[in-house]
Amino acid sequence: MNDWIMLTVVGADRPGIVAALTERLFEAGAHLGEASMMRLGSSFTIMLMVKSEAPPGTLAGLLEPLARDMNLRIHVDPVEGGLHRHLEPDVRITVHGADRVGIVARVTGTLAEAGLNILDLESDVGGSVAHPIYIMVIEGQARHGIRALEQVVEPLRREGIEVVVHAVDTLIG
Amino acid sequence: MPVLEILEYPDERLKQVSTPVEHFDADFQRFVDDLEETRLAGPGAVGIAAPQVGRFQRVVIVDVSKMRKPVSNHGHLVLVNPEITDWDGHAMGREGCLSVPDYTGNVIRAERIHLSAQDRHGAPIEFDMEGFEARAVQHEIDHLDGRLFLDRVVSRRSDVFRRKVYKKS
Numbered sequence: 001m002n003d004w005i006m007l008t009v010v011g012a013d014r015p016g017i018v019a020a021l022t023e024r025l026f027e028a029g030a031h032l033g034e035a036s037m038m039r040l041g042s043s044f045t046i047m048l049m050v051k052s053e054a055p056p057g058t059l060a061g062l063l064e065p066l067a068r069d070m071n072l073r074i075h076v077d078p079v080e081g082g083l084h085r086h087l088e089p090d091v092r093i094t095v096h097g098a099d100r101v102g103i104v105a106r107v108t109g110t111l112a113e114a115g116l117n118i119l120d121l122e123s124d125v126g127g128s129v130a131h132p133i134y135i136m137v138i139e140g141q142a143r144h145g146i147r148a149l150e151q152v153v154e155p156l157r158r159e160g161i162e163v164v165v166h167a168v169d170t171l172i173g
Numbered sequence: 174m175p176v177l178e179i180l181e182y183p184d185e186r187l188k189q190v191s192t193p194v195e196h197f198d199a200d201f202q203r204f205v206d207d208l209e210e211t212r213l214a215g216p217g218a219v220g221i222a223a224p225q226v227g228r229f230q231r232v233v234i235v236d237v238s239k240m241r242k243p244v245s246n247h248g249h250l251v252l253v254n255p256e257i258t259d260w261d262g263h264a265m266g267r268e269g270c271l272s273v274p275d276y277t278g279n280v281i282r283a284e285r286i287h288l289s290a291q292d293r294h295g296a297p298i299e300f301d302m303e304g305f306e307a308r309a310v311q312h313e314i315d316h317l318d319g320r321l322f323l324d325r326v327v328s329r330r331s332d333v334f335r336r337k338v339y340k341k342s
């Protein structure tokens with residue numbers, strides 16, 4: 001039996017969302033697990049593992065007033081899995097180029113075929129409105145080795161997408 | 174030689190600052206051997222520091238000479254009273270720790286260092302180091318100062334943008 005819940009929260013960014021949400025969860029006796037929280041565009045987004053004695057429906061009810069007050073959309077989904085299941089990345093790939101339609105699909109599709117399992121991907125659009133640039137940092141496992149990834153990124157470079165494959169050797173000490 | 178017990182975070186003793194080694198006697202030599210035995214018993218550890226086994230003296234062991242993918246190195250090193258006297262560059266790399274199970278994170282360290290220390294018998298030694306070996310030494314010296322890599326973990330996002338800013342200036 002597994003009682004982890006994935007809580008998804010999205011709303012217009014404003015100060016105090018994280019504090020208010022976690023305070024409410026604390027009052028409800030919930031434990032927090034791994035989380036990703038960040039501002040995307042002008043929204044604030046939260047993906048948060050929560051373990052609670054209360055069933056998902058009850059937890060959703062407890063958060064309802066907060067959702068109303070701060071104008072947040074909150075989803076509560078029971079999930080399989082739990083803590084202490086980290087997979088270690090052995091490769092980090094940095095990507096940047098002029099932003100254009102399809103760049104993410106082109107890069108990730110190419111890398112997936114060469115054996116990349118993505119563990120973590122962060123991407124952003126910088127530059128100016130007239131000349132946006134796309135920046136992406138991926139960490140993952142190279143299931144067919146790093147060489148396999150290096151070989152397939154060469155054609156991407158010729159298309160003007162800068163892709164650099166870095167081996168990640170984790171230091172334990 | 175016994176394998177010593179490794180202190181695990183959040184054990185408060187890991188925050189203790191270690192004191193310089195003054196006596197290079199038989200007891201100390203035995204301890205260095207036990208420390209090495211303990212490092213080798215761990216999961217692929219390239220370094221270990223005395224305070225990780227509850228002995229708060231300034232001695233660390235670093236050995237990056239047996240990496241799957243070879244890196245620049247000075248072989249197997251016992252560093253007593255180590256002191257970093259010069260730093261240059263910075264690089265991000267992933268670190269974990271014998272004292273922090275089931276967590277690894279990205280940490281920015283100096284890319285090149287100049288190190289002066291004593292060997293296990295007290296003779297002065299000096300090295301210029303870079304890359305993975307320099308990183309390992311910085312990780313271990315942090316232990317001597319009561320610091321863990323957890324104090325220095327950064328997100329990849331912050332790193333990418335910080336470097337862009339550095340380049341402009």
Ligand SMILES: [Zn+2]
Binds near residue numbers: 172173270271
């Ligand atoms: Zn450590």
